[in-house]
Amino acid sequence: MDPRNRxxxxxxxxxxxxxxxxxxxxxxxxxxxxxxxxxxxxxxxLREVAGRHLRVHLLVAAGWGLIALACxxxxxxxxxxxxxxxxxxxxxxxYVAIVTGIAxxxxxxxxxxxxxxxxxxxxxxxxxxEARGVVLTGWSLLEGARRKDAAxxxxxxxxxxxxxxxxxxxxTAVSASSAVPLKPAARPWLAVLGxxxxxxxxxxxxxxxxxxxxxxxxSPWSDIPPASSTQLVITPGDVDVRWGDPLDVFVEVAGxxxxxxxxxxxxxxREEEVVPLFQEADGxxxxxxxxxxxxxxxxxxAFQTRSRRHQISILTVPNIADVQVEVIPPEYAQGLGGYxxxxxxxxxxxxxxxxxxxxxxxxxxxxxGEITWIAADESTPIAMTPVAGEASKVEGEFIxxxxxxxxxxxxxxxxxxxxxxxxxxxxxxxxxxxxxRIMKPRPVSLATPEAYLPIEIAAEDDYxxxxxxxxxxxxxxxxxxxxxxxxxxAPRRQYDAVALPLSSYGLQAGDQIKLYARCExxxxxxxxxxxxxxxxVHIISQxxxxxxxxxxxxxxxLMSKYRQAERMLQQLREQAKQLQQEQQQKKGLVSKKSKExxxxxxxxxxxxxxxxxKAVRHQLPYQTDEELSKHLENLAxxxxxxxxxxxxxxxxxxxxxxxxxxxxxxxxELMEMLGQQSDLYNESxxxxxxxxxxxxxxxxxxxxxxxxxxxxxxxxxxxASLKGRDQEDNPALKARMRDLQEEQKRLRExxxxxxxxxxxxxxxxxxxxxxxxxxxxxxxFSAALSESGAGPEMDLAEQGLAQFSGTEGHEHAEKAxxxxxxxxxxxxxxxxxxxxxxxxxxxxxxxxxxxGQIIAEMGLGGGGSGFSSRSTGNPGLxxxxxALAGAAGRNPGEQNQQGGGFGNAAGGIGGENPNADSxxxxxxxxxxxxxxTTLVPLRYRERVGQYFRRLxxxxxxMDAYPEEVK
Numbered sequence: 001m002d003p004r005n006r007x008x009x010x011x012x013x014x015x016x017x018x019x020x021x022x023x024x025x026x027x028x029x030x031x032x033x034x035x036x037x038x039x040x041x042x043x044x045x046l047r048e049v050a051g052r053h054l055r056v057h058l059l060v061a062a063g064w065g066l067i068a069l070a071c072x073x074x075x076x077x078x079x080x081x082x083x084x085x086x087x088x089x090x091x092x093x094x095y096v097a098i099v100t101g102i103a104x105x106x107x108x109x110x111x112x113x114x115x116x117x118x119x120x121x122x123x124x125x126x127x128x129x130e131a132r133g134v135v136l137t138g139w140s141l142l143e144g145a146r147r148k149d150a151a152x153x154x155x156x157x158x159x160x161x162x163x164x165x166x167x168x169x170x171x172t173a174v175s176a177s178s179a180v181p182l183k184p185a186a187r188p189w190l191a192v193l194g195x196x197x198x199x200x201x202x203x204x205x206x207x208x209x210x211x212x213x214x215x216x217x218x219s220p221w222s223d224i225p226p227a228s229s230t231q232l233v234i235t236p237g238d239v240d241v242r243w244g245d246p247l248d249v250f251v252e253v254a255g256x257x258x259x260x261x262x263x264x265x266x267x268x269x270r271e272e273e274v275v276p277l278f279q280e281a282d283g284x285x286x287x288x289x290x291x292x293x294x295x296x297x298x299x300x301x302a303f304q305t306r307s308r309r310h311q312i313s314i315l316t317v318p319n320i321a322d323v324q325v326e327v328i329p330p331e332y333a334q335g336l337g338g339y340x341x342x343x344x345x346x347x348x349x350x351x352x353x354x355x356x357x358x359x360x361x362x363x364x365x366x367x368x369g370e371i372t373w374i375a376a377d378e379s380t381p382i383a384m385t386p387v388a389g390e391a392s393k394v395e396g397e398f399i400x401x402x403x404x405x406x407x408x409x410x411x412x413x414x415x416x417x418x419x420x421x422x423x424x425x426x427x428x429x430x431x432x433x434x435x436x437r438i439m440k441p442r443p444v445s446l447a448t449p450e451a452y453l454p455i456e457i458a459a460e461d462d463y464x465x466x467x468x469x470x471x472x473x474x475x476x477x478x479x480x481x482x483x484x485x486x487x488x489x490a491p492r493r494q495y496d497a498v499a500l501p502l503s504s505y506g507l508q509a510g511d512q513i514k515l516y517a518r519c520e521x522x523x524x525x526x527x528x529x530x531x532x533x534x535x536x537v538h539i540i541s542q543x544x545x546x547x548x549x550x551x552x553x554x555x556x557x558l559m560s561k562y563r564q565a566e567r568m569l570q571q572l573r574e575q576a577k578q579l580q581q582e583q584q585q586k587k588g589l590v591s592k593k594s595k596e597x598x599x600x601x602x603x604x605x606x607x608x609x610x611x612x613x614k615a616v617r618h619q620l621p622y623q624t625d626e627e628l629s630k631h632l633e634n635l636a637x638x639x640x641x642x643x644x645x646x647x648x649x650x651x652x653x654x655x656x657x658x659x660x661x662x663x664x665x666x667x668x669e670l671m672e673m674l675g676q677q678s679d680l681y682n683e684s685x686x687x688x689x690x691x692x693x694x695x696x697x698x699x700x701x702x703x704x705x706x707x708x709x710x711x712x713x714x715x716x717x718x719x720a721s722l723k724g725r726d727q728e729d730n731p732a733l734k735a736r737m738r739d740l741q742e743e744q745k746r747l748r749e750x751x752x753x754x755x756x757x758x759x760x761x762x763x764x765x766x767x768x769x770x771x772x773x774x775x776x777x778x779x780x781f782s783a784a785l786s787e788s789g790a791g792p793e794m795d796l797a798e799q800g801l802a803q804f805s806g807t808e809g810h811e812h813a814e815k816a817x818x819x820x821x822x823x824x825x826x827x828x829x830x831x832x833x834x835x836x837x838x839x840x841x842x843x844x845x846x847x848x849x850x851x852g853q854i855i856a857e858m859g860l861g862g863g864g865s866g867f868s869s870r871s872t873g874n875p876g877l878x879x880x881x882x883a884l885a886g887a888a889g890r891n892p893g894e895q896n897q898q899g900g901g902f903g904n905a906a907g908g909i910g911g912e913n914p915n916a917d918s919x920x921x922x923x924x925x926x927x928x929x930x931x932x933t934t935l936v937p938l939r940y941r942e943r944v945g946q947y948f949r950r951l952x953x954x955x956x957x958m959d960a961y962p963e964e965v966k
Contacts, residue, residue, distance in 0.1 A: 039168065046122055056181075056184060058105075069101035080217075122136045122139035230255040232261070234298075244291050261302050294314060326339070326357040330351055332490075347427060354399070358397070384396035408421065441535055448540060453878055454878070457484070458495050474511065512536060512539070515536075516534045563686070628689075718740070722807075733804075765778075789816075
């Protein structure tokens with residue numbers, strides 16, 4: 001306050017004071033001490049108010065400082081969400097926020113301190129106390145007294161003291177809280193509270209986001225992706241990659257979907273590289289980083305989100321990426337056992353002398369490598385050299401001399417060896433012995449002196465055959481070899497077939513020919529050989545051959561004789577019809593070609609007539625053949641007559657102007673004659689034989705059943721001697737029980753086969769009135785036979801004998817025999833109806849008798865059990881049945897083993913079936929059946945092949961000598 005004003009102000013108050021007129025210097029000392037005390041009280045109050053003001057505004061500044069700190073952090077978090085701030089920024093941001101808050105607090109305090117001077121404090125107290133300037137005046141006088149700038153007279157001093165005392169009284173009545181209230185701190189701290197509430201709401205609404213951002217700012221140097229509603233997970237994460245290898249990267253998206261994903265690749269020596277990713281069907285995003293040669297850091301990013309960053313480390317030590325092997329067998333193996341491809345997990349295998357060439361590939365340029373061959377506890381290093389033109393490939397080679405193992409390592413251009421080692425085993429294969437067998441003739445065969453004896457041999461070896469020979473002897477003379485040419489290069493399999501014309505050897509019934517074959521392989525270390533068992537051919541008479549042939553073929557012999565004549569007529573009709581069609585619409589002279597065709601037809605008619613006459617002369621020992629032969633004889637005469645007429649007509653045509661019409665008329669008459677003869681022959685011969693063919697299976701089944709009943713009864717009677725002999729420790733008794741068990745098994749199998757055959761025969765019967773009752777009877781008999789319980793009883797008898805229980809074996813065999821015997825009358829009824837059905841043709845009364853004759857020749861009639869005779873083996877049978885041979889299309893003596901003999905010598909090696917493979921085919925590499933060998937481990941394959949060869953030989957011997965093998 002200005003001193004003049006201040007004096008005026010003091011004077012004004014002094015004029016009203018009751019102390020006016022009293023000099024100050026005359027005051028009592030006690031009054032002076034009171035004034036001094038009032039000044040101190042006034043100063044203390046003002047200091048109190050100033051201190052509270054400072055504290056209140058410190059609180060205000062602290063609130064604004066916190067607000068500033070929160071704002072700085074919020075802005076930084078928001079920018080981090082938008083731009084994924086660098087770790088440095090996130091690391092500095094909290095400190096910047098703290099410094100900002102502290103600076104704001106300090107600035108505000110400094111500013112408020114400057115604004116709140118002592119005079120402002122005094123005015124504030126004066127205003128609060130409503131003292132109308134008393135406190136402000138007292139503060140001014142007190143300040144002036146301290147500076148001693150007023151005149152030192154008693155009057156002024158007294159007035160000053162009075163003013164100070166009045167100011168002190170007014171000031172002490174005011175509290176500091178009323179002078180400086182807390183209201184100014186409410187606004188910032190309410191804002192702080194609001195910020196806290198907002199932060200709490202955000203925490204509750206998005207705790208994941210808050211947690212993520214908290215972690216990012218608390219640990220700024222950690223790789224934590226910014227908070228987002230979309231999370232990217234990258235695979236494979238941190239990974240070690242071999243130098244130069246590619247890397248497949250997959251990204252899975254969780255949360256909100258994205259439209260685009262990028263892969264960001266960074267490294268020490270490369271700028272940031274962005275690689276697009278492509279979405280696959282399973283929703284994942286994928287890309288391929290090709291040929292990685294330096295370390296890198298990579299992560300995936302999408303709109304406002306990214307994945308964690310991962311490291312790609314490069315392995316510079318060479319790795320073996322691939323090993324290819326080429327197995328080169330010895331020359332004599334002809335490429336068999338060769339292989340080219342990846343190293344097999346089961347190891348390598350080959351003959352001695354096989355070469356193995358290994359080629360290793362790495363991700364690094366290679367300088368070389370090493371193969372360590374280990375055999376018999378000795379190791380031999382083999383150097384590998386680079387492949388020309390392939391910097392990352394090396395190759396090495398070693399030769400199989402024994403079984404062992406090997407280890408392979410590669411070395412790069414910097415001299416570093418690979419850490420991984422490729423190891424493998426080597427198995428030495430054995431060159432097995434060759435295998436040979438005689439397919440024809442059978443081990444025991446029968447042939448006529450005029451037959452063509454087929455000799456078929458099949459030889460095979462695992463790598464090649466060098467020699468094949470056939471040895472033959474007559475009546476136990478010294479066997480002479482016959483060399484069979486062997487192809488070049490040496491074949492692995494060879495099939496040869498030759499036919500021996502026995503008629504040129506002057507043989508007689510009773511002579512004996514023995515045959516066997518030998519082969520050798522092409523093993524250069526020493527040929528190995530193999531021989532077949534001896535095949536014996538017994539020479540029999542033509543009559544004996546025909547009898548055995550009929551016994552084997554039964555009705556087929558009779559049917560084939562007359563069906564050949566039927567086919568002959570059909571061929572003649574077709575030939576005549578073709579010639580007739582060619583002459584239609586022709587006039588005038590007959591062409592030379594037509595005459596030649598007509599002459600050929602006449603020659604064929606005459607030839608067929610001669611063949612029919614020959615068949616008539618060759619009578620079969622059947623009553624039906626005797627009666628039907630007259631139809632063949634009549635047909636032969638008709639054909640001979642037609643041939644003569646056709647030739648005469650051709651001769652009469654010479655010299656005539658109109659030849660075509662008479663020629664056509666002759667062809668028409670020939671066609672009519674052939675048609676009439678075909679119909680007549682079919683009605684008089686073929687139809688009766690067809691009926692016999694339809695009924696014959698059931699009649700044979702009846703005879704088979706009777707033989708089965710006799711055989712079962714005979715077995716039951718013989719088992720009676722074993723009744724009560726159970727589980728005896730007697731080797732001879734056990735051997736007999738095993739034999740009887742096998743016999744019971746054969747009888748049971750015959751019963752099952754018989755039931756099936758009766759059912760099939762009944763189904764094949766035509767639905768005709770005269771056969772209906774026979775069909776019903778056969779079906780009923782089959783059902784009765786199935787339900788008789790004989791089969792289960794036979795099976796129980798087998799089980800009893802298998803357990804060496806004679807009592808059970810006899811008991812159940814007896815029950816089976818009784819069950820079968822109860823059905824004998826039903827079988828007689830079936831045979832009677834079958835015979836009755838053969839009487840439909842009044843002109844032929846011998847069909848039933850013929851059926852009996854055929855059954856007897858088949859060994860199914862008469863006394864004895866008959867069953868064992870049907871399983872005494874099936875010897876080869878070679879000869880000629882002189883019945884319409886020309887019509888059959890065979891050469892003389894060319895008949896197969898079932899009813900005719902040799903057949904086509906070039907037909908296959910499958911025994912009786914020329915289209916079937918041999919057992920050895922299935923186990924010989926390179927054949928059609930070689931795929932089966934893939935199921936057999938390599939180390940056992942040769943052993944399995946050898947086993948089946950031996951099994952094949954034993955089966956041939958069992959087939960030839962079944963009783964001896966038994």
